[in-house]
Amino acid sequence: MQTRRHFVQAAATLTAAAGFAPFSAHASPLEQVKIIYGFPAGSAGDICARRVGDKMGGTAYSKNNAIVETKAGAGGRIALETLKMAPTDGSVIAMTPFSCMSLYPHIYKKLAYDPFADFVSVGTASMIHHGLAVGPLVPASVKTVQDFLAWARANPKDASYGSPAAGSTPHFIGALLGLNNQVELKHVPYRGSVPGVTDVVGGQLAAMVTPHGDFIPNHKAGKLRILATSGKQRSPFVPEVPTFAEQGFADLTVEEWFGFCAPAKTPAAVVAAANAAINAAIKDKSVIESLTVVGLIPYGGSADDMATSQKRELERWGPLIKKIGFTAES
Structure with a gap:
């Protein structure tokens, strides 16, 4: 249980620090936020997206709880292709495992999105073993x-x-x-x-x-x-x-996260507000309990933490996938 406590405590610390961040002076809460998730409803990730989204209402990020839209298919790529074309005001974000961001560039010769140019990291929510x-x-x-x-x-x-x-x-x-x-x-x-x-x-x-x-x-x-x-x-x-x-x-040794991202050019103040809402959600007792049922560990952090991890995993998996010899065409 020490691992889980560490993650939750880290999230709590981040949330407390976020209270002093300047985003509230520059951005008003959005009326409604939509979370796109690229895998089937009822899966562990879907539950994570919904429970975190349920806690976004009444925050500096959103007036109302977020709505989750399932766009399953193509291993999560459809959801991210949809996000790429979404408004850049923070009203549409997506939750994804790191595989869609860090593994797929090594698998698909023609990926319809650039994980780094088309999106901005918002923050992680949970960890999978x-x-x-x-x-x-x-x-x-x-x-x-x-x-x-x-x-x-x-x-x-x-x-x-x-x-x-x-x-x-x-x-x-x-x-x-x-x-x-x-x-x-x-x-x-x-x-x-x-x-x-x-x-x-x-x-x-x-x-x-x-x-x-x-x-x-x-x-x-x-x-x-x-x-x-x-x-x-x-x-x-x-x-x-x-x-x-x-x-x-x-x-x-692999620890795969579920993280939230937004379209590129989403204002930094909005990203900061969304990150604070995510970190606050994953220290909520009911959210922790919901994640526990499906074997997920609450895992918070900053947007920069997620971006750094995404790049690190991209670099790690490139030579490994080459060694395995797998491509989408193989």
């Missing part, structure tokens, strides 16, 4: 990542893993696990986490890599086993599960 889980197709004696790799070598016909989408961060975590350990792991892409988790539980698929919150109910029920999580520290939701790094796979 991904997980590797196995189901009944894999013997109960497999309890660690090394055990799974040994089993995969001995059972190449069944040595596969699912992910919520081709080109997603979980896809690449699984690919690197196989490549870096000379084990052939067949990738099975799904349309979201739920169908893949269902196949793991049903014994049709050996393993899955996806946000670990999607595993937790079945893990606690004994229907599958989470072997590792991708955070720098153990997940506060399954503290009994060691990280990849603890098991000797530090290269698979």
Whole structure:
């Protein structure tokens, strides 16, 4: 729970500091804000967007609670393509995982948006730890990542893993696990986490890599086993599960955030007001509880923090995706 407290306390500090920021002297609250989200309603990210949006009303950013508009499809690209064309007054923002900003430029030869030129970072809201889980197709004696790799070598016909989408961060975590350990792991892409988790539980698929919150109910029920999580520290939701790094796979340490962005040329005062509203929302008890249910960790910070992280992840993943050899056309 220390990790979560750290993030929430950081958000509280930022929010308190924001009270002295000068944006209130230069910008009036917007009447209505719309949040665009590029993945299905009911998903963990959608819940994050809605709970944060519910707390934006009555702030220096917006008079009313934000409305969330789902524009699912194309791995989140449709939502960002829509945002690119939106007004630059802060009335339309989007929430996205970092993959859409930092991985896609390495995957798509023709991306309809420039993550850095077309948008301005507003701030992060939550953090995802991904997980590797196995189901009944894999013997109960497999309890660690090394055990799974040994089993995969001995059972190449069944040595596969699912992910919520081709080109997603979980896809690449699984690919690197196989490549870096000379084990052939067949990738099975799904349309979201739920169908893949269902196949793991049903014994049709050996393993899955996806946000670990999607595993937790079945893990606690004994229907599958989470072997590792991708955070720098153990997940506060399954503290009994060691990280990849603890098991000797530090290269698979990945903490993916959900962050808000606005169209380029959105006034700095509006961005500051939106950032303060986000940071205040994620220290609200009801928001924290809603995020916890879906395995998300509140994670605040400044707009500059998000922009810096986005650039850092872009630089990190370029050579890794080249090593994997994946493109949208492959």
